[in-house]
Structure formats: structure tokens, C-alpha cells
Amino acid sequence: MLTSPSPAAADGVFDAAHARRWCAAGLAKLRRHRDEINGLNVFPVPDADTGTNLVLTMRSACRSLADAGESDRVGEVLRAAARGALLGARGNSGVIVAEFLRGLADALAGHTVATPVELAAAFGTAADACFAAVEEPLDGTILSVARAAAEAAIKTTTDLVEVCEAAARGAAEALARTPDQLAALAGVVDAGGRGLVVLLEALSVVAAGGSILAEEPEPEDEPAPAGRPVAPAYEVQYLLDTDAPAVEVLRRQLAALGDSLAVVRADAERGTWNVHVHVDDVGAAIEAGVEAGRPHRISVTRFADQLDHAPHAGHVHQPEPPPGRAALLIMPGPGLADVLTEAGATVLQVPESRPLTSDDVRAAVDATGAWEVIVVCLSGKNTAEAGYAPVEAAAASARSDGRLIAVVPVASPVQALAAAAVYDPVRRFDDTVIAMAETAGATRWAELVVAAKESLTVAGRARAGDVVALVEGEVIAVTDGPAAAALAGALTDLVDRLLGAGGELVTVVTGADATEGLGALVEEHVRARWPLAEVQVIDGGQPSRPVLVGVE
16 A cells, blocks of 8 residues: 655655665565565575565564664664664575665665665665675576666666666566576576565655555464475574684685575674575584584574475475484593483593594494484584594494484583483474584583693783683683692682673583582582572593583
């Protein structure tokens, strides 16, 4: 339904009110066209969820706007919408649309309003951002549609309504050309490109002072419709807290693992990135994120699970695998092995006299007798007790036999304990893997070590025998003095630092070199200073690290 033009529309500039109305109108219009867009979804994976993913992405943008307050600056409104879209982006097209919004926000940063000329130029920045987000940009996709919209808008820069209508028209014309540009579309237009056209059509209505009314209530949960399995087998997506240099390394690692790769900045202030890739090896994709920083809000979609409702293919019968599931945790220290075994997990203790081998891991996988196995292992520069390579080699070998194997890499044994606590032998396999990975990633970890030789750290000089405190691999303090007193003081300081950032459960794992009474000391300290937190102390017996600490 159209209403009379608003006063802002009559001014001929694009302002904060326009931006807010566009987000709401875009979400409403995407909801109306969701099934249509899902039905077009044949590239890069025919999983029939592009329309749903775009709805969820724009819903996150609108919620972010609602939480951001009533700014009267168009740049700030677009920034809030872009941030919400990037943090909540779903699927490849969702990430690209979120980048389109971010490009607009970047171009109009600091603007109270945007003139038609400025808005047209901003479309160009938005298209550039879309291309930059994709590792291997292709013609005939949403990228071509974004570029055509920008080019059409720039040619018409005298009137706000004309600029927006030209962008929508140029996008629609480019969309019609996509089947001729990309053979994989199999004669239909690109689904993501169709979604962008819908958003730009909503913008042109808003610019003219119109209104689009949603005809359906907002659902609490909008699960993605189904598609058919193709290679790669999984879509992996997560938010990653890290810095730009680590992201460049991550891009190269993920590009070697799969396709449909998009890594974009979601929150510049916090150093958060949205990572999206299609892979066969879920564990390797998550492991790359662990090595690069702190992954969270991990989402894994197995395309084969969407088989039955595919609009483009019939049902493919999958034989039922033999029953049975197990969790295999590869841990240092006999105490940790005992605790995890009592909790129902299978544990492979890391050999003390030699490196862990793929044969060790494969034998442990076979010994579980299970067809589905979730392997939790230590991996990363600060966890020398075990490595990821032999674990993944063994997992690949087991997969070649038709078994379902997932690897959940962790940076510390306390994260492995947290993952084991949410292991569920009955819940859907992929959901269990995601829950274990998310719980591990949400567990902050730290450790105390005794310096073997003199070295210079960011916290000062550490001499042989000093106690060094590390939080997630970074040195934060050096304590000297007698070993027992130094460990006690460093431990209480470390626990205070971790709980100061929030937490309800503190796990302390004492190692083979821990001094007597450390566990009782930290329990007493937490009861006195942090009465709302719980403490569990485990005699882990791990070598080289007297104390491990985890906070959930």
C-alpha cells in the first residue's frame, strides 16, 4: 500500500528516516518473496534457503536499528543496520547483502543526509564492498546485480527518486542476464541477485514516500527450507574475533579447504569478522578459526539433511549406517583421562615419550566401536601436548570407510572438559558437534607455567623459576619468589582477572608440578570474593603446566 510522500521525501535527500523505513520495507518485501527466491536457489548450492537467509539477515539489521536509538544522521543509521546484518548474516547471499549495507554506511559515514549524487556514489562503494568480500567473484551472480545497480544510479544523479528507481531498474536488467552469464544457474536467474533486486525495489518505494506493509507476522524461528546434497557437503559460518593479519592467513586456509568463501568485517571496534565457507571438512574450517582467533556463534549446515524437500531433485535413498556414537577426547594427564572416562567419554591419553601419531588416533577411533565419532583434540601454538594433523589424518582415513567423523579442535584441556559436558549421544549428530564447539569456544582459558629459562615477555622479564600467567596464550603477568607462594598468588590473581569479565563456573586443573593445597586455596578464595561463582578442582596430572583454569 502506498501513502502520501513524507516531508523528508519532498526535500530530495536520503535521510535517517528513509534508511529506517527502507530496512523495514526491505524485510517485509523479502518475506513476501522468500519462497520465490528459495525456489530459484541452484547456485552455488541448490539448498533452497537463499530467501530465508536474506530474511534472517535483514531481520538482524532491523533489530540492530531498534537497539541503536534514534539517531538523526543517515550514516549512523546505516552503520547500525550494517552491523546487525553482518553479525546476523546467514548464507553466502546474506553476507554479501550485509556487505552492501556496510559499503553504503562507509560511503555515507558522518553524513546527516545524502544528496542524490552522494547516494549514487555510495552504491558504487557498496558494490565494491560486495566484490571484495568474495574470494572468487563470478559474473552472473548477485555481484553483477550490485555492480549494474551502481552504474545505473551514477548515470542518474539529479533526483532522489530517479536515482533509486534507476538502481532498481539496472539491477533487474542485470538479473535477467544472469542465466546467460553463469551456466550453473541452469536457466534460472540468480537467487541472491533476485533478493538484492527486491531490496532495491523496496528502496525506490520508500524514496517516493510509499510504504510496504508486511502481510505476515514475524515468526519466532524461520528454519531454512531444504535442498539437495552436492559437494562440498557442509556450510560453515561463524563470527571470529581477531585482527586483520590473522584474517588474511585464514582466507588462504579456507580457500584451500572449500569454496563460496566470504570473510567480512562485522564489527570494526571489536575486531569481529563474519566467516562463511562451503567445505567437506567441518573440523578443519573451525580449526582454522581457532588458530586465527576466537570463533563463536558457529553454524554448520549439512546439505544432505535438506534432501527430502528439494525443489530441483528427487529423493536419493541413503542406507542406514550401523548404530552407535562416541566422543573421543585426546588429552594429556592421567587425571583428566579418569575424569572424562567417568563422564562416559572415550579418552586417548597423549603419549609422554613420543609424538602422537595418526595410527594412535585411528586405533582409538576403531576401539570405540561406534559409527559416529566426535573427536576433541588440542591444537594450536600454545598446546604442544597434541597436534591437529595426525587427528585429521586419522579422521580422513575413518571417513573413507563410510563412517561419520567430526573433529572439534580446542586450545586448552579446560575447553575439552566444557565440550564433553554437553556431549549428547542421542541428539542429531551435527547439532551435537555444534554445541560442543560453541561451548568450547565460549570457555575462556588460562594457565600458569614455570619459566625454564630467562626470557623477556610483554609483562616484563621472566627468570628461570618464575611463575608466568597466560590468558588464551598471551602473557599477562610474571610472579617471582618461592614456588608455592608464587603459584598461589598468581592463581588467585588470575581467577580474579577472569571472573572480573563475568562467569559462573571456574574449573581449575592442577598438574603434576602443582604445589599442594592449590585447589583448596582457590575454592576458599572464590567463595569469599565471588560468592555467586562455582568452583570445580580436578587433579589432572598434566605435565609442564602446573595449573590450567577455565571460566564459563
